[in-house]
Amino acid sequence: MSRGLVSLSRAMTLGFIRDRMALFFTILFPLMFLVLFGGLLKDPGTSRSDIVEIGSVAVFDQMPAEAKAQLDQVLKIDKSGDRDTSLEKVRKGDYAAAVEQQGSTVIMHYSATDQVKSGIVRGVLGSIVQDANLVSAGVTVPAYRLDAQQVEDDSLKTIQFITPGILGWAIAVGATFGAALTLVTWRQKKILRRLRLSPVRTPTLIGARVGVSIGVALLQMAIFIGIASLPYFGLKLSDNWWMAIPLIVAATLAFMSIGLLAGSFAKTPEAASAIANLVVLPMAFLSGSFFPLDNAPSWVKTVSQALPLKHLNDAMLDVMVRGQGPGSALPAIGLLVGFALVVGTIAAFLFRWDDV
Amino acid sequence: MTLTIAVHGLHKSYGDVHAVNGASFEVQQGEFFGILGPNGAGKTTTLEILEGLRQADSGEVTVLGVPPWPRNPALLPRIGVQLQATSFFERLTAREQINTFASLYGVGPRRADEMLELVGLSDKADTRTEKLSGGQAQRLSIACALVHGPDLVFLDEPTSGLDPQARRNLWDLLRDINGQGHTVVLTTHYLDEAEILCDRVAIMDHGKILELGPPATLVRRLDAPTRISVESGLISLDDARALVDGATVDGAVADGTDGVEVVDDGVSLTIATRTPAPVLAALADRNAMRGLSVRGATLEDVFLNLTGREFRE
Ligand SMILES: Nc1ncnc2c1ncn2[C@@H]1O[C@H](COP(=O)(O)OP(=O)(O)O)[C@@H](O)[C@H]1O
Numbered sequence: 108m109s110r111g112l113v114s115l116s117r118a119m120t121l122g123f124i125r126d127r128m129a130l131f132f133t134i135l136f137p138l139m140f141l142v143l144f145g146g147l148l149k150d151p152g153t154s155r156s157d158i159v160e161i162g163s164v165a166v167f168d169q170m171p172a173e174a175k176a177q178l179d180q181v182l183k184i185d186k187s188g189d190r191d192t193s194l195e196k197v198r199k200g201d202y203a204a205a206v207e208q209q210g211s212t213v214i215m216h217y218s219a220t221d222q223v224k225s226g227i228v229r230g231v232l233g234s235i236v237q238d239a240n241l242v243s244a245g246v247t248v249p250a251y252r253l254d255a256q257q258v259e260d261d262s263l264k265t266i267q268f269i270t271p272g273i274l275g276w277a278i279a280v281g282a283t284f285g286a287a288l289t290l291v292t293w294r295q296k297k298i299l300r301r302l303r304l305s306p307v308r309t310p311t312l313i314g315a316r317v318g319v320s321i322g323v324a325l326l327q328m329a330i331f332i333g334i335a336s337l338p339y340f341g342l343k344l345s346d347n348w349w350m351a352i353p354l355i356v357a358a359t360l361a362f363m364s365i366g367l368l369a370g371s372f373a374k375t376p377e378a379a380s381a382i383a384n385l386v387v388l389p390m391a392f393l394s395g396s397f398f399p400l401d402n403a404p405s406w407v408k409t410v411s412q413a414l415p416l417k418h419l420n421d422a423m424l425d426v427m428v429r430g431q432g433p434g435s436a437l438p439a440i441g442l443l444v445g446f447a448l449v450v451g452t453i454a455a456f457l458f459r460w461d462d463v
Numbered sequence: 464m465t466l467t468i469a470v471h472g473l474h475k476s477y478g479d480v481h482a483v484n485g486a487s488f489e490v491q492q493g494e495f496f497g498i499l500g501p502n503g504a505g506k507t508t509t510l511e512i513l514e515g516l517r518q519a520d521s522g523e524v525t526v527l528g529v530p531p532w533p534r535n536p537a538l539l540p541r542i543g544v545q546l547q548a549t550s551f552f553e554r555l556t557a558r559e560q561i562n563t564f565a566s567l568y569g570v571g572p573r574r575a576d577e578m579l580e581l582v583g584l585s586d587k588a589d590t591r592t593e594k595l596s597g598g599q600a601q602r603l604s605i606a607c608a609l610v611h612g613p614d615l616v617f618l619d620e621p622t623s624g625l626d627p628q629a630r631r632n633l634w635d636l637l638r639d640i641n642g643q644g645h646t647v648v649l650t651t652h653y654l655d656e657a658e659i660l661c662d663r664v665a666i667m668d669h670g671k672i673l674e675l676g677p678p679a680t681l682v683r684r685l686d687a688p689t690r691i692s693v694e695s696g697l698i699s700l701d702d703a704r705a706l707v708d709g710a711t712v713d714g715a716v717a718d719g720t721d722g723v724e725v726v727d728d729g730v731s732l733t734i735a736t737r738t739p740a741p742v743l744a745a746l747a748d749r750n751a752m753r754g755l756s757v758r759g760a761t762l763e764d765v766f767l768n769l770t771g772r773e774f775r776e
Pocket residue numbers: 463477480481482500501502503504505506507508509
């Protein structure tokens with residue numbers, strides 16, 4: 108009955124694209140978050156510290172041009188002749204530090220209010236003084252060098268982290284609500300009963316719903332990646348980003364199984380959305396969709412391991428922006444499919460054609 | 464034998480409620496069969512068992528020669544079911560709706576358009592089903608039930624909630640459908656509807672079938688008096704009684720004990736008699752026929768007679 112499959116999918120697709128609420132909550136609403144986070148937290152790389160140089164400080168002024176350029180990336184150095192005003196500005200937080208030279212001593216004035224920044228400046232100044240000492244001691248080729256390199260692509264920006272997380276959340280919303288609301292509304296409106304009276308087979312019905320949900324998820328993916336890749340946001344996908352497609356398919360199945368379970372308990376569409384909301388929103392927070400879980404308590408990290416969205420988010424991050432190989436997504440795909448099978452089986456046992 | 468439906472000793476309970484309590488009936492091919500009963504009589508339950516939506520507790524049911532339970536995909540294309548007007552896919556137009564159902568049966572869009580035409584909805588083809596009126600929605604629902612050309616059609620209270628004009632239009636449609644050779648099984652709680660549409664009607668109450676037969680036969684079998692009314696004041700009560708006595712033939716007695724009686728409620732004077740012809744002749748003689756109306760018994764009287772209570776409480 109491939110005909111039934113096509114026409115049922117068509118009916119569901121039309122029902123979805125004509126439902127403004129569904130379109131808003133599955134596409135526009137998450138997109139607003141992407142634009143907001145991606146725009147607000149744009150380009151965090153400009154964490155240069157401003158310092159003020161009082162009078163003349165030899166280690167800065169006699170620096171070779173090349174080294175000076177490197178220093179510019181970390182420190183922005185203003186010059187001032189007025190010691191008192193400069194110190195006052197450090198006190199007010201306008202500058203991370205004020206630096207002056209008295210004889211052979213480089214003095215750094217800092218405020219305790221921003222310890223991180225003053226720490227950075229102190230570290231940088233320390234190494235500059237060290238280098239100057241080596242040079243004056245006649246060491247031009249040091250025995251050891253430290254070369255620090257970032258593990259990710261140089262261009263890694265907030266948008267790189269935000270896109271997979273918010274996309275994951277959007278897909279969870281779309282698939283969970285799609286499955287739950289279709290089940291409940293169709294049961295309540297007697298459409299399931301009407302379909303049961305037609306020769307359509309149950310796998311055809313389920314196949315149509317799964318197909319439409321996967322289509323919606325891939326559409327979400329296309330829209331999100333498309334917008335995040337605009338020059339303004341600057342998302343850069345790594346080579347194996349396409350592994351996100353099988354990941355999203357597997358995750359859609361997992362989220363649909365949650366939706367079907369919610370739909371088995373709920374009698375009304377309102378109850379179904381309430382249950383789906385109660386599941387999806389906490390799951391999104393605990394899965395790091397909105398902010399990373401690096402600093403979360405360990406119990407949160409433990410709980411998050413049980414959530415399909417967490418595995419989707421991590422695996423998408425790996426293949427879409429961290430540049431990991433295609434195989435890195437396989438364990439997550441396996442987990443998601445397994446989750447879908449277990450929860451889907453429970454939902455199948457609770458399935459009812461009718462309210463009564 | 465062309466039995467379309469055969470039901471014997473059907474029982475179905477929901478907990479304590481005995482919804483169907485030993486119903487037996489048969490429906491012939493091509494028949495327009497009605498199940499008439501007040502709300503809660505067990506009509507829907509009976510229909511759902513016939514459609515294969517519910518399992519009977521006990522009893523034998525065959526539909527088109529096979530048991531409808533468990534769900535039998537070979538039987539389903541041969542039956543058409545009209546559910547409530549709301550059982551439509553959401554946010555689809557009338558045409559999309561019927562096309563979707565048609566394709567589930569492997570029926571093409573041309574036939575779907577023909578069905579829309581047949582139920583008079585061609586001009587509403589591109590209207591969302593949510594925006595159809597009650598009568599239009601019912602007609603679309605019936606079109607969806609018929610789109611695959613089933614031998615047997617089930618209609619559960621198709622006219623409830625419709626205004627009188629819409630009901631009459633639907634009656635015409637249902638008669639046409641039956642005329643084209645579809646066997647129709649309809650439930651209704653409207654006595655006039657059963658009387659006008661059905662070849663045979665089963666009167667159902669508390670899960671039991673009380674009476675079964677053509678409406679005219681059921682009414683005739685009741686042997687109820689005919690009610691003749693004229694305007695009040697044309698003749699006096701005593702005159703009317705005398706007139707009835709004088710007109711009584713074959714030894715019937717006009718003493719009210721066998722249903723013959725004379726009542727004047729101030730608006731009309733009503734004479735109930737089993738021999739209307741001589742009474743009418745006598746009234747004509749006296750030139751007392753202003754506002755004349757003659758009513759025979761109806762299914763309402765049949766129901767009253769069977770249950771001892773009015774049809775609608
Ligand atoms: N699913 C159900 N669960 C419990 N009781 C029911 C159910 N369906 C119907 N009933 C009861 O069974 C009786 C017959 O109902 P129904 O067949 O719907 O009657 P009708 O269609 O003639 O109004 C009623 O008393 C009704 O309350």
